[in-house]
Amino acid sequence: MSDLETFRKETAAWLEANCPPEMRQPMVDESDACWGGRNPTYKPGQKEWMDIMAEKGWTVPDWPKEYGGGGLSRAETKILQQEMARLKCRSPLSSFGIWMLGPALLHFGTEEQKKHFLPQIARGEIRWCQGYSEPGSGSDLASLQTSAVDQGDHYIVNGQKIWTSYADKADWIFCLTRTDKSEKHKGITFLLFDMASEGVTTKPIKLISGASPFCETFFDDVKVPKSYGEGVSSVVFEENRGWDVAKYLLGHERSMISGEGSSGGGSLGAKFADQVGRDDMGRLDDPMLRAQMADIDIELLAFRAMAERFGDTFKAGLCHPAQPNMMKYAGTEINKRRHELIMSAGGSQVLEWESEATNGGLTARSWLRTKANSIEGGTSEVMLNVVSKQILQLPNT
Amino acid sequence: MPLYLNDDQKMLQDSAADFMKTEGGVAHFREFRDKNCKDGFSHALWKQFAEMGFTGILVDEEEGGLGLGHAEAGVVLEEIGRNLTPSPFLTTAVAGVEALNAGGKALRDKYFPGIIAGETVLSLAIDEGAKHRPDQIAMAATREGNGFKLDGKKQFVVQGGSADALIVAARTSGSAGDEKGLTLFAVDTDAKGLSRDNVRLVDSAVAAHVEFDGVVVDADAVIGEVDDGDVVLKRLLNAGRTGAAAETLGVGTGAMDITVDYIKGRKQFDTTIGSFQALQHRAAHLYSEMEIARATVLKAQQLLDEGAKSAELMVSVAKSKVGRATSLSVKEGVQMHGGVGMTDEYDIGLYMKRDRALQEFLGDANYHTNLVAEMHGY
Ligand SMILES: Cc1cc2nc3c(=O)[nH]c(=O)nc-3n(C[C@H](O)[C@H](O)[C@H](O)COP(=O)(O)OP(=O)(O)OC[C@H]3O[C@@H](n4cnc5c(N)ncnc54)[C@H](O)[C@@H]3O)c2cc1C
Numbered sequence: 001m002s003d004l005e006t007f008r009k010e011t012a013a014w015l016e017a018n019c020p021p022e023m024r025q026p027m028v029d030e031s032d033a034c035w036g037g038r039n040p041t042y043k044p045g046q047k048e049w050m051d052i053m054a055e056k057g058w059t060v061p062d063w064p065k066e067y068g069g070g071g072l073s074r075a076e077t078k079i080l081q082q083e084m085a086r087l088k089c090r091s092p093l094s095s096f097g098i099w100m101l102g103p104a105l106l107h108f109g110t111e112e113q114k115k116h117f118l119p120q121i122a123r124g125e126i127r128w129c130q131g132y133s134e135p136g137s138g139s140d141l142a143s144l145q146t147s148a149v150d151q152g153d154h155y156i157v158n159g160q161k162i163w164t165s166y167a168d169k170a171d172w173i174f175c176l177t178r179t180d181k182s183e184k185h186k187g188i189t190f191l192l193f194d195m196a197s198e199g200v201t202t203k204p205i206k207l208i209s210g211a212s213p214f215c216e217t218f219f220d221d222v223k224v225p226k227s228y229g230e231g232v233s234s235v236v237f238e239e240n241r242g243w244d245v246a247k248y249l250l251g252h253e254r255s256m257i258s259g260e261g262s263s264g265g266g267s268l269g270a271k272f273a274d275q276v277g278r279d280d281m282g283r284l285d286d287p288m289l290r291a292q293m294a295d296i297d298i299e300l301l302a303f304r305a306m307a308e309r310f311g312d313t314f315k316a317g318l319c320h321p322a323q324p325n326m327m328k329y330a331g332t333e334i335n336k337r338r339h340e341l342i343m344s345a346g347g348s349q350v351l352e353w354e355s356e357a358t359n360g361g362l363t364a365r366s367w368l369r370t371k372a373n374s375i376e377g378g379t380s381e382v383m384l385n386v387v388s389k390q391i392l393q394l395p396n397t
Numbered sequence: 398m399p400l401y402l403n404d405d406q407k408m409l410q411d412s413a414a415d416f417m418k419t420e421g422g423v424a425h426f427r428e429f430r431d432k433n434c435k436d437g438f439s440h441a442l443w444k445q446f447a448e449m450g451f452t453g454i455l456v457d458e459e460e461g462g463l464g465l466g467h468a469e470a471g472v473v474l475e476e477i478g479r480n481l482t483p484s485p486f487l488t489t490a491v492a493g494v495e496a497l498n499a500g501g502k503a504l505r506d507k508y509f510p511g512i513i514a515g516e517t518v519l520s521l522a523i524d525e526g527a528k529h530r531p532d533q534i535a536m537a538a539t540r541e542g543n544g545f546k547l548d549g550k551k552q553f554v555v556q557g558g559s560a561d562a563l564i565v566a567a568r569t570s571g572s573a574g575d576e577k578g579l580t581l582f583a584v585d586t587d588a589k590g591l592s593r594d595n596v597r598l599v600d601s602a603v604a605a606h607v608e609f610d611g612v613v614v615d616a617d618a619v620i621g622e623v624d625d626g627d628v629v630l631k632r633l634l635n636a637g638r639t640g641a642a643a644e645t646l647g648v649g650t651g652a653m654d655i656t657v658d659y660i661k662g663r664k665q666f667d668t669t670i671g672s673f674q675a676l677q678h679r680a681a682h683l684y685s686e687m688e689i690a691r692a693t694v695l696k697a698q699q700l701l702d703e704g705a706k707s708a709e710l711m712v713s714v715a716k717s718k719v720g721r722a723t724s725l726s727v728k729e730g731v732q733m734h735g736g737v738g739m740t741d742e743y744d745i746g747l748y749m750k751r752d753r754a755l756q757e758f759l760g761d762a763n764y765h766t767n768l769v770a771e772m773h774g775y
Contacts (some may be wrong), residue, residue: 074399171510273775284775286424294770301711306689306695308399320402323688330685387684388677392657397672 007076012083018052019089020045026088026265029362030213030369033094036124038171053092054123060098063106067114069123074315076383096165097121097128098254101174104236104249112231117192130193130215130253131161132174132246133161139382141176142185142243143166146219148177155179155191155234157199157222163376167202167215170195174249180240190242192225192234208370210361253377254324255314258331259307260373268300268338269293272345279286289344296341299334306330324389329383339367398703400695401763407470412449413476416718420445421482423744429483430601436559437603438483446484447515455494455636460505461513466588466702467636471643471694474746478647481744481751483602485518485556487644492637492759493519495562496581500620501630504583508562520560521637522551522584529760531566531630536609538567538580544615545569547584555758557605558595564633565609569624579626581633582618589613600747600754616746635701635712642694642715645755649687650722652748656680656730659745663735676733683722683729690715690722710772713765720755720762726751 027033034046053059056070062077063069072080072266084091102121103113120126137144146159157177166171173195180187183313195202199222204212206222222235237245265271269284277285284290309325313319343350346363353361388394402410422440429439430696446452454470456462463469470491477486497505511517523531536549547567554563563584572576584591590612593605621629657680660671670676693715700708716749727749731738738745 018614189513267773267775269770269775272771280774282775283770290775291766291769293775294766295775297773298714298717298766300586301714302689302693303713305400305711306692309692309695312399313401316399316401326681326688329681330689380680384678384681385674387681392679392680392684394657394661394671394677395669397670397674 004075004079008079008083012129013081014018014056015083015087015089020048022046023049023090023092024088025090027090028359030211032090034090034092034124035127035166035169037093037127038125039169039171040124049090050092050124057122059124060122063102063122064396065117067106067118069118074312078311080216091243093124095121095127096130096170096285097126100130100249100253101128102254104174104245107248108237108245110231110233112229113233113236116228116232123315126171126331127166127169129164129167129170129173129217130369131164131167131173133163134160135162135225139379141246142188144176144178144188146175146177147181148179148189148191148224150179153226154165155224155226157191157193157219157224159219161217163205163214164202164217165376167195167213167217168204173200173217174236176242176246179242183240185243186240188246189222189239190236190245192236193222197224197295199223207369209365211309211365211369250378251324254328254383255310257373257377258310258327258329260331260335260370267293267297268341269297272342276345288303289341292341293345296334296338300338301332303331320391322386325378325383325386326391328377329374329380329387331378333371335373336370339370343367398699400692400699402468402472402695406468409469409541410472410476413451413473414479416445416449417476417480417482420717421477421484422480423652423747426481426483426601435557435595435603437597437601438485438559440559442482443484443518444515446486446490447513451486452515453489453509453513454490455498456509456513457498460509461739464511467639467698468695468702470636470640471698474640474643475647475650478644478649478751478755479651479760481648481651481747485559486521487637487640488521488556488560489517489519491640492521492633493564495636496620496629496633497583498631500581500583502510503617504620511561517562518556518560520554520557520563520605521633522554522557523633523759524553525549525551527552529757529764532576533573534566534568534579535573536565536567538569538582541570541613542615544613544618545580545582547582547609547612547614549607552604553757554593554604554605554607557604557607558593558603560605563607564620564684566626566630569626571624572689576627579630580623581620581626581629582614583620584609584614585611588683589719598754600750602754625652634759635709638712638716638765639694639697639701641755641758642697642712642719645719645723645752646687646690646694647756648748648752649690649726652723652726652730652745653680653683653687653753654746655728655745656733660733670733679729679733683726686722686725690719693718699718710769713760713768713772716760717762717765717769720765723752723758724762 058070061070061072061080065071134144148155148157175191178187178193179189199220201218202215204215206212273284279285350363352358449472453462458464475559497579538547539544565582565584590610592608595603595605663670697711697715700711730745734745737743
């Protein structure tokens with residue numbers, strides 16, 4: 001048996017033995033995700049599963065071991081993901097620290113910053129939020145105004161962020177601040193600080209889906225130390241070079257969001273044919289819906305292959321640096337189409353917003369939530385701008 | 398296996414790209430087309446394919462070939478697509494060879510040396526109507542002496558006019574629609590009672606309408622087992638469809654590259670038209686579609702090469718996805734070229750015509766979309 005086959009067998013056996021049964025049930029909604037943090041809300045099995053996976057380094061299987069990761073190769077990570085999918089094991093930890101800040105620290109952080117922040121992320125101890133967007137700075141993010149003024153051993157931060165996902169639940173924030181007003185891109189600093197600091201307030205915003213996962217975040221003379229210990233600066237990379245970090249992080253965020261397009265589970269038609277109805281040949285009895293379902297099945301399988309190829313080429317350093325933008329565009333547009341069809345298959349039943357039969361309008365709320373996919377992390381139009389300029393090298397006006 | 402070309406495959410890609418561009422590029426296509434000869438391709442070029450080793454790409458090493466897989470065949474096909482190279486490679490060296498690989502040694506010994514040498518051309522006689530419906534094959538093969546007598550008609554036999562032998566699917570028992578009861582034959586085109594009417598297609602390739610009027614073949618002509626032709630046919634179709642998808646991918650990316658280049662050069666309103674966001678977004682969307690299409694093709698090839706059960710599903714996903722993406726590519730291509738896109742002088746229209754023919758070859762996007770629904774049980 002090759003090393004990889006042995007690894008597959010051992011991994012499967014370990015998952016079988018250690019994954020709590022509750023963590024092998026399909027996730028129903030966002031509240032089934034485990035986010036960890038200082039003020040966690042755990043459902044049965046979640047903490048156990050997170051802790052035992054963290055102990056093995058498998059909340060972040062491909063991070064180096066010294067920072068709390070599993071030290072797995074690309075091939076091993078793929079096998080772990082495949083076995084988790086096959087055995088229906090849930091992801092042990094959802095985290096902006098894992099998806100966004102971690103990769104940026106691995107790339108730009110000092111050794112001390114990595115040793116300090118990364119293990120806390122891997123173990124799910126600190127929950128992070130992303131302070132990028134402001135009321136006047138969305139797609140044109142680099143126009144941001146939240147200021148950080150140098151006061152010797154600390155900065156004073158003032159301003160407002162918006163659309164900050166889970167700001168009210170997060171422990172720390174990675175925040176883009178303006179440290180130089182005379183330069184647009186070269187006057188931004190990437191700052192890390194505690195959301196419990198004096199002067200930080202959050203105000204939830206209600207979404208069309210009825211949930212309030214994101215907030216307005218206000219900073220009123222917030223004092224941010226320059227250092228959290230020997231070599232552990234609160235600034236990632238250099239002062240006024242935060243835009244480099246921000247862009248790099250967005251690449252990871254976009255790759256992560258694009259995953260929505262390939263995470264959709266099995267065939268939609270197979271799932272809904274019985275519910276919609278079948279003709280006497282066993283075919284889904286609405287031929288137009290059947291055709292659309294088959295189309296989206298193809299899109300999903302195709303995008304899954306794309307995601308695999310993207311992951312492989314990314315790890316091998318073979319993919320274009322702007323490729324995450326294409327992935328984000330394609331993955332989110334497919335996911336939106338998929339949810340349109342789920343609504344269509346559900347008919348009038350899934351319009352019920354609060355009934356027990358619909359689990360509180362879950363299908364409709366999920367459908368509405370997907371509309372944000374092509375807005376959050378950079379809109380589809382912005383993704384297309386980047387692809388056309390950076391990959392296709394089309395000229396500016 | 399990572400989902401990108403390995404070093405050997407990249408080397409093959411470099412040599413195939415170089416070869417197609419210099420020997421079989423668009424200039425060659427035009428020159429050949431304008432000669433209006435009865436073959437849809439140049440036999441001299443097919444000989445050169447053999448010298449490159451391409452013709453034996455799917456033939457085992459013990460039988461004189463390269464012993465490579467669908468991924469490698471696809472590398473060559475993509476370059477054929479990108480350069481619009483006229484050749485019988487797909488029907489002969491990919492689908493034809495794979496059909497023969499599913500049968501006995503005697504037939505392989507009969508045909509492989511000629512194929513490897515670039516002397517023998519095979520064509521596929523599958524379709525009986527204007528749309529690809531392999532499950533509805535009705536052509537009859539009845540037992541006669543120690544062999545069979547074939548009666549019926551086939552169409553869209555691409556390169557059939559130049560073929561030395563046809564891979565023919567016919568019914569030896571049961572009726573149209575039955576899974577079992579098909580048998581595949583290798584029939585030499587000089588057989589008595591076999592007649593061909595060659596027609597030029599929109600993409601300047603030549604295809605034949607073939608009539609079998611009591612064509613007698615002996616039992617040696619059977620590929621695989623009598624009545625179990627579905628097994629051979631499946632292998633032929635998987636190879637042919639994946640191959641067609643790879644060629645189509647080449648057509649689609651070729652058309653996209655030409656178009657993106659064009660809009661970088663053309664000026665209107667005192668600026669390059671490629672700076673207009675309306676065009677940029679359409680080009681970027683197209684790029685995204687072509688990238689996804691590429692992933693499906695490589696995935697299908699790898700699964701086929703691994704002998705995975707899920708290969709067939711991915712083959713249909715690839716044929717369908719690439720079909721739609723490339724159709725978008727050639728349509729956007731002509732539109733973004735403006736008036737010159739309608740002229741014979743510019744190449745983009747040639748890509749549109751090639752794509753149209755490839756769409757119909759072994760099942761279009763709709764056909765494969767329906768198969769995907771069936772494979773998923775709805
Ligand atoms: C659910 C959700 C969660 C979010 N979470 C976070 C978070 O945690 N942290 C955070 O910082 N932000 C977050 N965001 C904010 C998100 O990044 C922004 O909403 C996004 O960048 C768009 O900015 P905007 O809303 O200001 O829209 P605008 O920039 O005003 O865009 C409006 C429209 O104009 C189009 N447009 C803008 N510029 C161009 C252009 N150059 N070319 C063509 N079209 C253009 C856009 O595509 C869009 O269609 C979240 C958003 C959502 C919906």
